[in-house]
Amino acid sequence: MADRKIRVLVAKPGLDGHDRGAKVVARALRDSGMEVIYTGLRQTPEMIAEAALQEDVDAVGLSILSGAHMALVPRVLELLKANGQGNVKVFVGGIIPDEDAPRLLGQGVTGVYGPGAMTEDIVRDIRQSCAVEQVK
Amino acid sequence: MAASQLTDSSLQPILDGDRLALARLITQVENGTPQGRQALSQLFPATGRAHLIGVTGPPGTGKSSLVNQLAHYYRQPVDAEAPRRVGIVAVDPSSPFTGGAILGDRVRMRDLAGDPGVFIRSMASRGSLGGLARATAGVVQAIDAAGFELILIETVGAGQAEVDIASLAHTTIVVEAPGMGDDIQAIKAGILEIADILVVNKADRPGAEATERALRGMLQLAHPTPHIFRHHGQLERVFPDEGVPAAPMQPAGDASLWIPPILRTIATDGTGVPELAQAITRHARHLRETGDWQRRERTRLQSELDSLLQESLVNRWRGSVSETSYHQELQDLVERQISPWRAVSILLDGGVW
Secondary structure, three states, X not given: OOOOOOEEEEEXXXXXXXXXXXXXXXXXXXXXXXXXXXXXXXXXXXXHHHHHHHHOOOEEEEEEOOOOHHHHHHHHHHHHHHOOOOOOEEEEEEOOOOOHHHHHHHOOOXXXXXXXXXXXXXXXHHHHHHHHHHHO | OOOOOOOHHHHHHHHOOOHHHHHHHHHHHHOXXXXXXXXXXXXXXXXXXXXXXXXXXXXXXXXXXXXXXXXXXXXXXXXXXXXXXXXXXEEEOOOOOXXXXXXXXXXXXXXXXXXXXXXXXXXXXXXXXXXXXXXXXXXXXXXXXXXXXXXXXXXXXXXXXXXOHHXXXXXXXXXXXXXXXXXXXXXXXXXXXXXOEEEEOOOXXXXXXXXXXXXHHHHHHHOOOOEEEEEXXXXXXXXXXXXXXXXXXOOOOOOOOOOOXXXXXXXXXXXXXXXXXXXXXXXXXXXXXXXHHHHHHHHHHHHHHHHHHHHHHHHHHHHHOOHHHHHHHHHHHHOOOXXXXXXXXXXXXXXXX
């Protein structure tokens, strides 16, 4: 019997060392029945794209608190596309200034979540975007 | 789902080592799709080339770190050997309540990032209890077909009874760490018995000697046939039913006997890893020289065949019986009108006994 699970890579690109938020999100996704691949701190965009490829994930969650999101996120998107994984949904969490969120969304990010975001919303958004992908 | 449909023409990229094609095939295999099954069937003749190395042991003994170091070593061997391509399958437990999982083994394997000669795949156990997932054997076959020469299979943190790895791997490494229990733990049946190589990791911690001593004591009890005695300075082999020493044997030269070595490692800095890699190579050579390699292949494929048969028979039976009658019998069982055995008899044979 086909047993289909949503697989999500949760990664922390860049140099800030605070992974509490990433872990809270990882835990919430786990509790909603998803399989979460957690890769730990200080990942380069190259490491993240390579892990996303090997793990054949449906979505990638990036947690960034360093302010480097406008450099890191486009690079991850670019690498995913170059690897033939342009269909993978990318979610960004952390400290993202209000004016940057639309720019990230415009570049192809599926969701941006700041402090105070509800994990239920993140779970719902990932599930919805991956369900759309499954129908295709 | 990220995985696209696999067609026959897309199997060649897997044989050629295309990483995305391999990753997508693995997803199909994991999800038990018909496409995944067909692809594996076609790729099956290309499998059986890799040396499958199982790494098991209690949670927190350093399995992931050790796998990382081993893979690192095989990519950059200190001796004159050529680097070999390494596949890694790391299994972590699924939640019994939600079915979700956090797969965290990659955290310890970051040194391997960016090396195209390494392919790491995390798997959730998805309800299996033996330390692996049901689809692990299939996933390993896919990686084997893609030409990875060594495949390291890391089990769920395993305590005592999670011994499925022994029927999948050619070489099983059991990793222990100091302070994990007294010597009665070491003589219990189960996980220690399946070890081809025993590792005391975190050997810089206090208690490493005691752990090694307990394991050594266990080994002397766990390998009664054939047994080794030191007698007049010579190693001799005694079969218990014979009672008398058989012909003297060479301490290192007897090809038919494998006594699991006990090695100390410190996975965080790589101490002892070259020695471990050498022991793995020795074990592979031993298996090939004694014919045990073929015997293990046979056992392995038989256990895979049996579990697939079981699964298929249950599925076929499920299709033949109506949900209502199943739930009716379950209800009777809950009300203690019938016993579990009686319920099985009714559901399978219409209650002939």
